[in-house]
Amino acid sequence: MTTAPYITPIESSRTDAASGWQVGGDWTLAHYARLREQVLRLQGSATGGQLDLSALQALDTAGASLLADLVGPERLSQLVENASDLPGERRALLLAVAKAILRTETCEHPQPVAAWREVLGHIGEAVTEFWDQAMALLGFIGLTLSSMFAILLRPRRWRMTSLFAHLEQSGLNAVPIVALLTFLVGAVVAFLGATILAGFGATIYTVDLVAFSFLREFGVLLTAILMAGRTASAFTAQIGSMKANEEIDAIRTLGLSPLELLVLPRVFALLIALPALTFIAMLSGILGGGVVCAVALDIPPAMFLSLLQENIQLQHFLVGMCKAPIFAFLIAVIGCLEGFKVSGSAQSVGEHTTSSVVQSIFVVIVLDAVAALFLMEMGW
Structure with missing residues (x-):
């Protein structure tokens, strides 16, 4: 009561x-x-x-x-x-x-922080995070290179089945999308070039514009961006799912190297696939420009090929092809590294998959811009 x-x-x-x-x-x-x-x-x-x-x-x-x-x-x-x-x-x-x-x-109540201090704090956090990611990437590149050199002279340790499986997935299956995209971009570049050059009475130079742009820049750049969105994300999701399911821990328990078992086959596959896809992209882009020239500019295919042979030097093709292995290595390494960073949840897999795509595209574009400036200054 x-x-x-x-x-x-x-x-x-x-x-x-x-x-x-x-x-x-x-x-x-x-x-x-x-x-x-x-x-x-x-x-x-x-x-x-x-x-x-x-x-x-x-x-x-x-x-x-x-x-x-x-x-x-x-x-x-x-x-x-x-x-x-x-x-x-x-x-x-x-x-x-x-x-x-x-x-x-x-209890002391926190004092309000000035807006400019918050802005500087966020900038500092972003710079620190960028520095940490750069150091982690450089360290992982070193580990990958050392493992590559360690097994090159030991054929018994090559994972040929895994290599061909990833080569089919990242190379052969990507041929249609790469060819279609570069064909359409080549047609667009030819249309735009013809529209501008027609005002100067220099429509014939549309052939040089299309060939020069695709051999040096567009062929390798578009292919690398597609591989960053398609293949790097796949590498991150695959390795991240294995990390979440503790399969990588099981690999280590069996005495195997996750780097040798999971990373190197993907890196070698992309090193082979991306140059081949770059070559296909160059041909498709030039073909798209040739179709536009034949239909809209009355430049027959024989004349188109003759102008290519006379005006376009071999060095432009070599410049584009030399970029492909570098981009392939960085895309594969970034995709695998982000997969190993997964903490164990589905949300973490999604976050690191997005991060791998963003980082790969960023690195590819930055390196391509630096290479273009350097080669232009060198006269190559």
């Missing part, structure tokens, strides 16, 4: 003002609303006074917090410590609540 809680003043013999307060009844959560109203009404006048808890029957943390609000947490701690007739469990409860309230009140 519950008893209604109450707060009554303790009259002083020297003054009409109350020298303290007597609380009684059940100070529990069930009576919290009624007690809260009384405490709010008496809160200012009760601070610093005496507190008689002899008539208190039931008490929980809600009632203890109201008592702390009534006389203040510091005063409540002093009164409880001096109340020798108070039961031990009740004294412990009141002291714990009072100390918790004091600890909360003394």
Whole structure:
């Protein structure tokens, strides 16, 4: 049976003002609303006074917090410590609540940070993250190269089945999309070039524009971007799923090297596939430009081929083909590295798959731009 809680003043013999307060009844959560109203009404006048808890029957943390609000947490701690007739469990409860309230009140609130400091902080975090990723990539490239050189002279350690499987997946299956995309881009470049050059009466140079752009830049660049989106993401998802399923730990337990078993076949496959796809992309792009020249510019195929042979040097083809192995190696390494970074959840697999595509495309475009500037300055 519950008893209604109450707060009554303790009259002083020297003054009409109350020298303290007597609380009684059940100070529990069930009576919290009624007690809260009384405490709010008496809160200012009760601070610093005496507190008689002899008539208190039931008490929980809600009632203890109201008592702390009534006389203040510091005063409540002093009164409880001096109340020798108070039961031990009740004294412990009141002291714990009072100390918790004091600890909360003394907590320092964080000062607002200026907007420019937040901006600089985000920039610093981005730079640090970029530096860490660059160092991790360089370290993984070193491990991959050392493993490649270690097994080149040991044919028994070559994973030929895995190599041909990845070669089919990343090379042969990508031929249709690479050929179609570069054919369409070649046609678009021919249309745009003819539109601009027609104003100068130099429509015939559309042939040189298409051949020059695809042999040096577009053929290898478009192929590398497609491989970054198609193959790097596949490498990351495959290795990441194995990491999430603890298959890589099982490989290590069997005494095998995950780098040799999972990374090297993918790297070798892309080193073979991307140059071959680059060659196909060059042919498809030039073919798309030739179709446009034949249909819209009245340049027959024989004349188109003759202009290619006369005006386009072999070095432009070699420049484009020399970029392909470099791009292939970096795309494969980035895709595999992001796969090993997966923490074990499906969300992590998705995040690192996206990261591998973004990093691969970024690295490919940056290196292509640097190579173009360098080769232009060298006169190649």
